[in-house]
Amino acid sequence: MALLYKSDPSRGPTWKALFAEHAPDIEIRLWPDVGDPTEIRYLAAWLPPENLAEFSNLEVIYALSAGVDQFDLSQLPDHVPVVRVLDPGIAQGIVEYASLTVLSLHRQVPLYLRQQHQHEWTAHALTPASERRIGVMGLGNLGTAVLRHLGAYGFKRLGWARSAHHIEGVDCYAGKAQLPAFLSQCDILLCLLPLTDETRGILNADLFAALPSGASVINLGRGAQLVDADLLTALDSGHLDQAVIDVLEQEPPSEEHPFWDHPKIWLTPHIGAMTFPQSAFGALLDNIRRHQRGEAMTGVIERLRGY
Structure with a gap:
């Protein structure tokens, strides 16, 4: 029985050593050294091979990523489950990352950094955490973990997802x-949504207009969820105060991309x-043994929903 690893090649030997120590019955092959493709039962990948039809005995595809939107699910065999490695x-x-950025925005670190570069020594009023409202879009494993952690600081916490959720201490909204x-209650909005047809371009002018004046946005979801031009307009008009962007539709961005030098944008790669x-x-080995x-395996995606 063989598992094909197709992701960051620098981590391949570590994966192989872990299986050799803890699961020697599973042969690990590192892409592109596939060998006989009909012997591959499991695929652990960032992206599947294009010639997936050659892997006629493939039983499970494990996604080595937080989401699976980089997969073209329509090109994968219907009988092969796609499973996120949790x-x-x-x-x-x-x-x-969420704690760093939320706390930095809460304590006005971007403003103080700009003042430092201008040799300006000015203190500004501090808003208590109990009066700062943090909203998270996406209430899966990641969004729930973020909201639970931020509760320790005393923030008012809100969450939104497509379907109803209940998280202790969090005001949850759905649909x-x-x-x-x-949106009307979010001083700092953090996006952790999966990328679907419904969420593509969701961070747009209408959404920004629905936020309170002076709100800030953090995108940790997917680059295609953000309409870049709409964010720039909202920042330049003063309606939004700051944005932290970790994901872009095109990575890396071009040298001319306006996010590079915008004074109200923090950009991380x-x-x-x-x-x-x-x-x-x-988590991967547990699912293989299951x-x-x-x-039943954990993290099996629903293809119609895309996550």
Whole structure:
């Protein structure tokens, strides 16, 4: 039985060593050294091979990413489940990034950095955390982890998703009808939505207009969810105060992209979280063993929903 690894080649040897130590019955092959493709039962990948039809005995595709929007699900065999590897390291990384950026916006760090560059020494009134409203779009594993962690600081927390959720201490909203009420209360909005047809371009002029004046936006979802021109207009008009952008539709952006030098934008190179073999291995192996025993796997995506 063989598993094909097709992702960051620098991490391939680590994956192979982990399987050799903890699951020697599973042969690991590192792309592009496929060998006989009919011997591959499992694929762990950022993107599947284009010639997937050659892997006639493939049983499961494991996505080594927080989402699966980079997959063209229509090109994958219907009988092969696509499963997200629920790496606890991903959630930890997202929580760390969200905490850093939310606290920085809350304590006006971007403003003070601009003042430093201008040799200006001016203190501004501090808003108590209890009066700062943090909204998270996307209430899956990552959004829930972020909201629970931010509760320790005393923020008022709100959440929105397509379907109804309940998170202790969080005011949860659901569906298009409740989106305006949710947005109107968000001083800092953090997007952690999966990319679907419904969420593509959701961070647009209408959404920004529904936020309170002086609000800030953090995009940790997907680049295609953000309409760049609309964000620039909202920032330049003064309606939005600051934006933190970790994902772009085109990565890296062109040298001429206006985000590079905009004074109200923090731009980071898609580093919100990364899949590390050491933290993801346990989740991947557990799902393989579940599959071998005929048990339900965790993280199986619903193809019609796209996540």
